[in-house]
Amino acid sequence: MSYLVVPGSFSPKCPLYVKNDFPTNVHSISYCKCNFMCEFCFFKYYKNTNKYINYSAEQFELLVNQLLSKGKMFKFTGGEPTLNKNLIRDLYIVKKAGGECFLDTNGSSPQIIKQLLELKLISLFGISLKGLSASEATKRSGIDNQGICWDNVIKSMSLISENSSCNLIVTYVCYDNFNLEKLIGFSKILENFNNVYLKINNFQPNLDHPTPGLLPKDPTDLRQIIKLFLKDYPSWKNRITLVDGPKAVSDIKEVIWM
Numbered sequence: 140m141s142y143l144v145v146p147g148s149f150s151p152k153c154p155l156y157v158k159n160d161f162p163t164n165v166h167s168i169s170y171c172k173c174n175f176m177c178e179f180c181f182f183k184y185y186k187n188t189n190k191y192i193n194y195s196a197e198q199f200e201l202l203v204n205q206l207l208s209k210g211k212m213f214k215f216t217g218g219e220p221t222l223n224k225n226l227i228r229d230l231y232i233v234k235k236a237g238g239e240c241f242l243d244t245n246g247s248s249p250q251i252i253k254q255l256l257e258l259k260l261i262s263l264f265g266i267s268l269k270g271l272s273a274s275e276a277t278k279r280s281g282i283d284n285q286g287i288c289w290d291n292v293i294k295s296m297s298l299i300s301e302n303s304s305c306n307l308i309v310t311y312v313c314y315d316n317f318n319l320e321k322l323i324g325f326s327k328i329l330e331n332f333n334n335v336y337l338k339i340n341n342f343q344p345n346l347d348h349p350t351p352g353l354l355p356k357d358p359t360d361l362r363q364i365i366k367l368f369l370k371d372y373p374s375w376k377n378r379i380t381l382v383d384g385p386k387a388v389s390d391i392k393e394v395i396w397m
């Protein structure tokens with residue numbers, strides 16, 4: 140399998156883990172392929188970088204044992220990690236070594252999520268919801284298949300939320316047209332799921348690869364929208380994370396917990 144490994148990342152961005160004081164020592168294991176082409180994502184420009192390394196099972200086990208001395212959390216991310224035929228084998232390698240696994244996914248493969256849950260390999264899932272409706276998800280994900288980019292994703296969220304031993308962070312990337320109504324819509328989608336945390340990533344333009352028509356929300360307005368939302372929906376208090384700007388990707392002090 141081909142991975143880009145970054146030791147000591149800052150993750151997961153979730154109030155639950157801030158409390159436990161261990162979000163800055165997670166090893167990020169990024170898989171090299173994705174089945175989506177999200178309009179806001181820059182993976183497509185970087186997936187062929189020579190930073191991805193092919194590891195045999197033995198090499199991966201060796202790496203995991205080396206990384207364990209710096210932190211026991213491993214986040215499998217991507218790209219889309221559920222496309223990786225060796226995912227389960229590699230999760231077992233981490234677990235056998237005494238590590239703990241998180242998984243970031245686009246949720247398109249509920250059958251694999253089900254398997255991971257049955258095997259109890261993941262303690263925290265992060266799912267990125269590509270839209271607040273099936274049509275928006277179809278447009279933003281770049282794949283013309285509602286079954287994969289919406290129905291399967293909702294099914295994956297449902298499977299995770301039914302499993303009391305896992306928590307779930309659901310992320311939505313907002314643009315300049317984000318407003319209170321959209322945030323309420325996001326929360327309504329999530330309200331039927333247990334153990335779920337809501338995360339908003341403000342769109343981050345990439346100067347190397349500008350995306351026509353996409354702009355971030357004004358940061359002050361975005362914070363105001365969340366504050367207004369929390370007044371009417373206080374049950375979401377301490378369950379919202381705002382990632383606004385490039386610094387917040389890697390610096391815990393830049394992340395807003397609300």
Ligand code: SF4
Nearest residue numbers: 173175177180218245
């Ligand atoms: S699913 Fe994730 S990695 Fe794949 S294109 Fe979308 S945002 Fe990027």
